[in-house]
Each structure stands twice: as C-alpha cells, then as structure tokens.
Amino acid sequence: MATPAKKPRDENTPNLDQNKNDNVYADDKSNCKKRADAFLKWFSSNADNFFNEKVTIGPDGSCAQNGMVALSDIKEGECLFQISRKILLHPKTCSISELLEKDPVNSESGWSELLICMMHEYKAQKSQWKSYFDVLPESVDLPMFWTKEEREQLLTGTGVVEAVNRDIEKIHKEFQSIVSPYIKKHKDIISPGCDDIDLYKRMVSYVMAYSFTEPPKDDDSDDFTEEEEEEKSIIYMVPMADMLNHIAKNNAHLSFKPDCLEMVSTRAITKARELNNQGINFAWPNWHLLHLLHMYGFSEAYPENYFDTVDIPLDTVLDIAEEEAENKDFAKQKSTFFKQKLMEDLIGDVVVGASGILTDDRLFMVLKVMEMTPSQFAIYEEECEEGWEEDLEEDTSALADFDKMKDLSQSWKTIISRSASSCLRRYTSSLQEDEEKLKQIKNLNSRQQYSLYLCYGQKMLLQKLINACK
Structure with a gap:
C-alpha cells in the first residue's frame, strides 16, 4: 500500500x-x-x-x-x-x-x-x-x-x-x-x-x-x-x-x-x-481506460507494465477515414451519421493494449461503417440498431492481436496506422527524445520519472500498432 x-x-x-x-x-x-x-x-x-x-x-x-x-x-x-x-x-x-x-x-x-x-x-x-x-x-x-x-x-x-x-x-x-x-x-x-x-x-x-x-x-x-x-x-x-x-x-x-x-x-x-x-x-x-499514474500515483517502465494502454479518439479514426476515402462527400455523410447517432452510445475511444486493440469491436464498427457502399449504408442507416448487433457477431480478432493485423485490408491498415501516427503528435516530446531522457532517468524527480514512463509506454504502444499495420 x-x-x-x-x-x-x-x-x-x-x-x-x-x-x-x-x-x-x-x-x-x-x-x-x-x-x-x-x-x-x-x-x-x-x-x-x-x-x-x-x-x-x-x-x-x-x-x-x-x-x-x-x-x-x-x-x-x-x-x-x-x-x-x-x-x-x-x-x-x-x-x-x-x-x-x-x-x-x-x-x-x-x-x-x-x-x-x-x-x-x-x-x-x-x-x-x-x-x-x-x-x-x-x-x-x-x-x-x-x-x-x-x-x-x-x-x-x-x-x-x-x-x-x-x-x-x-x-x-x-x-x-x-x-x-x-x-x-x-x-x-x-x-x-x-x-x-x-x-x-x-x-x-x-x-x-x-x-x-x-x-x-x-x-x-x-x-x-x-x-x-x-x-x-x-x-x-x-x-x-x-x-x-x-x-x-x-x-x-x-x-x-x-x-x-x-x-x-x-x-x-x-x-x-x-x-x-x-x-x-x-x-x-x-479498468482498461485507467492509468496507474492517474489512479495510484506511480508508473512502471515499459514494457514491465503489461496493463499499459493508450487511447485513440474515435473522432481521429473517422476524420482520417474521410481523408482516405475516394468519395469524400459520401465518407463525410457516413462519418457525420456515426458521430451524431452512434458515438453517444459508445463509452470511451479506441483503446490499444500490450497485445492489440482492447476495444476491437468498437474499432471494427467504425471501419465497417466507413467502408460501406451507398446501398449497404442506406440499409444500415435505416436499421442502425439491428445492423450494429449483426456487426458484433463478426470476427474482430484480427484487430485484437498485433500479429494478426497483417491480414487486414490495406485500407484498414492505412487508417489505423495514420490514426496512431496522429496520436503520436499530441505529446510534447517525441519517442526519440523520451529515449534520451530515459538514459538520464536518475536525474529526474519522481513525478518526472513516472510521467516519462507513462508517455514513453504509450508512444511505444502506438509505434507497435503502426509497425503491425505495415
């Protein structure tokens, strides 16, 4: 204690x-x-x-x-x-x-x-x-x-x-x-x-x-x-x-x-x-949305804490899916529908863990909707609740395991990789800068150390996700 x-x-x-x-x-x-x-x-x-x-x-x-x-x-x-x-x-x-x-x-x-x-x-x-x-x-x-x-x-x-x-x-x-x-x-x-x-x-x-x-x-x-x-x-x-x-x-x-x-x-x-x-x-x-530092006042150095997680906002995934789409207007329509009708029913964002995506069903839903054709989306839009339940029955295991992500479609891997790269830019330091700080870890006070452990661990998970989607 x-x-x-x-x-x-x-x-x-x-x-x-x-x-x-x-x-x-x-x-x-x-x-x-x-x-x-x-x-x-x-x-x-x-x-x-x-x-x-x-x-x-x-x-x-x-x-x-x-x-x-x-x-x-x-x-x-x-x-x-x-x-x-x-x-x-x-x-x-x-x-x-x-x-x-x-x-x-x-x-x-x-x-x-x-x-x-x-x-x-x-x-x-x-x-x-x-x-x-x-x-x-x-x-x-x-x-x-x-x-x-x-x-x-x-x-x-x-x-x-x-x-x-x-x-x-x-x-x-x-x-x-x-x-x-x-x-x-x-x-x-x-x-x-x-x-x-x-x-x-x-x-x-x-x-x-x-x-x-x-x-x-x-x-x-x-x-x-x-x-x-x-x-x-x-x-x-x-x-x-x-x-x-x-x-x-x-x-x-x-x-x-x-x-x-x-x-x-x-x-x-x-x-x-x-x-x-x-x-x-x-x-x-x-529990997977909590961070040790937030709840307990400490962090463990990567990769010792295999409960480390990092969040990717659903908005980020949707925005990048729009950018990657050939039909920008249709992609915008689907993204807007998702944000207005479905996101309020979801708790949290996409959560990346040590082995893969912890909220794989959530990310699967986003990617599935964003790849729908106009006829598919018309049915889904009309019966979104029934459509969501059907989607949940599909196999999402490829998203839950970094080693299986190679089997995803290239379009999905691009969206996931770009989303992770976008999240890497939200920190005040780069992964390389953190690695240099870790070499001088003993010169930092406890708050600086624990914060560095947390930031570096999250960035490593994002980088691991990017590498899995290559």
Missing part, C-alpha cells in the same frame, strides 16, 4: 528526497516501523483474522514507505493473511452505519457514503480503525494534487490531464452539493472537522489508490443470498491488503470468501522477497 510507488525496487527507483514534491514520503523509518507494528498488533488482535508467520510488514525490504516481505520461503497457494469482513471499512461496518442506512447518501459517483464514513472514522477519537489510518501515508501523490502547470507540462497527450480535470470538477461539485450539506445536517452525529474539502480529497485519494471492489458474482448463480447480491458492487477499504505494493508481475492475489478475504501467493516466493499485489483493480468499470 505504500506510496510513492507501488512498484518493485530497481536501479530506476526514484530518489524520494530529490525535491520538495517528494518530502511527503520522506518518513522517519523508526516511526514508520512503529506504526506498522501497532497496525499489525491491531490486526492480529481480532480473533477472526489470520496473519502468516512467514511474512512481516514494515519499511524494511519494501520498495516504498511500507510493504510486506517474506521472512522465509513461501509456496504457491499459501494464505498470507485472512481478514474478517467485519473489519473491512465501508458504510455498513462503520460506527455511523445506522445513520447511513436511515438517511442514505445518493451521489453520481457512488462514493459519497464511503467517503463520509472514512472521514468520520478518521476524525473519531475512538475509531476501531485508528491504527489503520495511522499506517496510511499522509497523502498519495496523485496527479490531482500536482499543479495545473505540472500536469500540462508532464502529462499532455496521455489522457491523464483531461481525466484529472474531470475528477477535480466532480469532487468539488459532489462535496459542495451533497457531502457538505449532509455533514452539516448530521453534525451532532458525524465527527467534528469532517466538513473539509481537503480532508475529503485525501479520502478520495485513499479510495482511488487503496480500495478493493468485490468482483461481480455470476448473475446466473443461485448460490448467493439477496443481501450478498446487494453488496456485490460495494467498494471496501481492506486493512492489510493495501499494505502490499502493486506491480503488474505480482506474486499475490486477494480472494473474496463469504466470511473473509484472503491474500494468497500466486507463485513460490523466496525469503526476503517483497510480496506484491496486482496493480489494476479489475472490478473498476472500464
């Missing part, structure tokens, strides 16, 4: 004392260990919890402020710890659960209740989660806490600037219109000091970086009660689970059980190795 980076230690690990932006993490090691020890004592005091004697927590051996390290060899499939659902922190377990049940908080994000209960427990003098909050970092260095100038200088072209701007707008809007009025309304019950936008933003950062969402249960399953089904999308703060730092090539996985959660080793782990959890929370909607 430790920040600034849920990543492995290597020669490129940022020097946290290089500038004032990193001082929030320059924690005194002995105090850090004391808090970790107190947290472990609190965790172990619950009879329903289990903590494997083969592991320990603290700053020693961790790539960041705190982490979990093996004291002896661990076999694949061993339970590292088990935590009772009773001490997961969420609206139904907190000390104001009755209030939240009696007077629910409704918000667009769905986070407000959790954030209110977290603020309340953080400020409460006798909260059972005091040791948990004590071991959390004072701040998570997410881009939303950077200056606007830093974001624009370091992250232009990545999509993170736009995502952060949306986040900040929503956070302030939700706090002012929903959270603050609710806290004022129940000021006799909710802990003093919670009506604070800065505290609220800190809790938001904790949820973004450290929360876990239980994977949805099979809708066809009859094995779960109505109450369990109701709770399937609840976001939890999971003490101890967020003690593990995150990397793509992880060696542990959090498993959800009826009465508890278990962290289990996914491979054999040797003594003194750090245990790492998965960096991406797959229960998040559109």
Whole structure:
C-alpha cells in the first residue's frame, strides 16, 4: 500500500528526497516501523483474522514507505493473511452505519457514503480503525494534487490531464452539493472537522489508490443470498491488503470468501522477497481506460507494465477515414451519421493494449461503417440498431492481436496506422527524445520519472500498432 510507488525496487527507483514534491514520503523509518507494528498488533488482535508467520510488514525490504516481505520461503497457494469482513471499512461496518442506512447518501459517483464514513472514522477519537489510518501515508501523490502547470507540462497527450480535470470538477461539485450539506445536517452525529474539502480529497485519494471492489458474482448463480447480491458492487477499504505494493508481475492475489478475504501467493516466493499485489483493480468499470499514474500515483517502465494502454479518439479514426476515402462527400455523410447517432452510445475511444486493440469491436464498427457502399449504408442507416448487433457477431480478432493485423485490408491498415501516427503528435516530446531522457532517468524527480514512463509506454504502444499495420 505504500506510496510513492507501488512498484518493485530497481536501479530506476526514484530518489524520494530529490525535491520538495517528494518530502511527503520522506518518513522517519523508526516511526514508520512503529506504526506498522501497532497496525499489525491491531490486526492480529481480532480473533477472526489470520496473519502468516512467514511474512512481516514494515519499511524494511519494501520498495516504498511500507510493504510486506517474506521472512522465509513461501509456496504457491499459501494464505498470507485472512481478514474478517467485519473489519473491512465501508458504510455498513462503520460506527455511523445506522445513520447511513436511515438517511442514505445518493451521489453520481457512488462514493459519497464511503467517503463520509472514512472521514468520520478518521476524525473519531475512538475509531476501531485508528491504527489503520495511522499506517496510511499522509497523502498519495496523485496527479490531482500536482499543479495545473505540472500536469500540462508532464502529462499532455496521455489522457491523464483531461481525466484529472474531470475528477477535480466532480469532487468539488459532489462535496459542495451533497457531502457538505449532509455533514452539516448530521453534525451532532458525524465527527467534528469532517466538513473539509481537503480532508475529503485525501479520502478520495485513499479510495482511488487503496480500495478493493468485490468482483461481480455470476448473475446466473443461485448460490448467493439477496443481501450478498446487494453488496456485490460495494467498494471496501481492506486493512492489510493495501499494505502490499502493486506491480503488474505480482506474486499475490486477494480472494473474496463469504466470511473473509484472503491474500494468497500466486507463485513460490523466496525469503526476503517483497510480496506484491496486482496493480489494476479489475472490478473498476472500464479498468482498461485507467492509468496507474492517474489512479495510484506511480508508473512502471515499459514494457514491465503489461496493463499499459493508450487511447485513440474515435473522432481521429473517422476524420482520417474521410481523408482516405475516394468519395469524400459520401465518407463525410457516413462519418457525420456515426458521430451524431452512434458515438453517444459508445463509452470511451479506441483503446490499444500490450497485445492489440482492447476495444476491437468498437474499432471494427467504425471501419465497417466507413467502408460501406451507398446501398449497404442506406440499409444500415435505416436499421442502425439491428445492423450494429449483426456487426458484433463478426470476427474482430484480427484487430485484437498485433500479429494478426497483417491480414487486414490495406485500407484498414492505412487508417489505423495514420490514426496512431496522429496520436503520436499530441505529446510534447517525441519517442526519440523520451529515449534520451530515459538514459538520464536518475536525474529526474519522481513525478518526472513516472510521467516519462507513462508517455514513453504509450508512444511505444502506438509505434507497435503502426509497425503491425505495415
């Protein structure tokens, strides 16, 4: 769970004392260990919890402020710890659960209740989660806490600037219109000091970086009660689970059980190795549209993070398809129809991943429409919903795999390649310039390093797409 980076230690690990932006993490090691020890004592005091004697927590051996390290060899499939659902922190377990049940908080994000209960427990003098909050970092260095100038200088072209701007707008809007009025309304019950936008933003950062969402249960399953089904999308703060730092090539996985959660080793782990959890929370909607730096405050160097993605706007694909068409007027007609009638039903843009196009059906739809003849398009325009469903049944696998893209038509490969090339021009530096900066990576502060990792990784994916379409 430790920040600034849920990543492995290597020669490129940022020097946290290089500038004032990193001082929030320059924690005194002995105090850090004391808090970790107190947290472990609190965790172990619950009879329903289990903590494997083969592991320990603290700053020693961790790539960041705190982490979990093996004291002896661990076999694949061993339970590292088990935590009772009773001490997961969420609206139904907190000390104001009755209030939240009696007077629910409704918000667009769905986070407000959790954030209110977290603020309340953080400020409460006798909260059972005091040791948990004590071991959390004072701040998570997410881009939303950077200056606007830093974001624009370091992250232009990545999509993170736009995502952060949306986040900040929503956070302030939700706090002012929903959270603050609710806290004022129940000021006799909710802990003093919670009506604070800065505290609220800190809790938001904790949820973004450290929360876990239980994977949805099979809708066809009859094995779960109505109450369990109701709770399937609840976001939890999971003490101890967020003690593990995150990397793509992880060696542990959090498993959800009826009465508890278990962290289990996914491979054999040797003594003194750090245990790492998965960096991406797959229960998040559109997880593939998220970036590690945006959500967690760190990036991994390419190609270590095989969850890296880069977006190509649908508008870009459509505009280039228009330019490539022989009949420009007809292509404009199809593109306009698509933008007006279909794009509003699609979420996000074309997403490129480590192996190919993740949203292959979306790109397939765009290319298919743009190659239609007048007679085909007339039918499609009249019955676009039925036509879309038919298109979905076609094989789109050639778009999902870089190695198969050689089998695409030349017209499709040209549109895809030009779209990727267009996206390469939106960054403030070239791929070659990034490669030169990477040679001097140790001279950069952590924000500059993580931004460089993100930009370079995205550009490499775009270049990989271009090469696949040659």
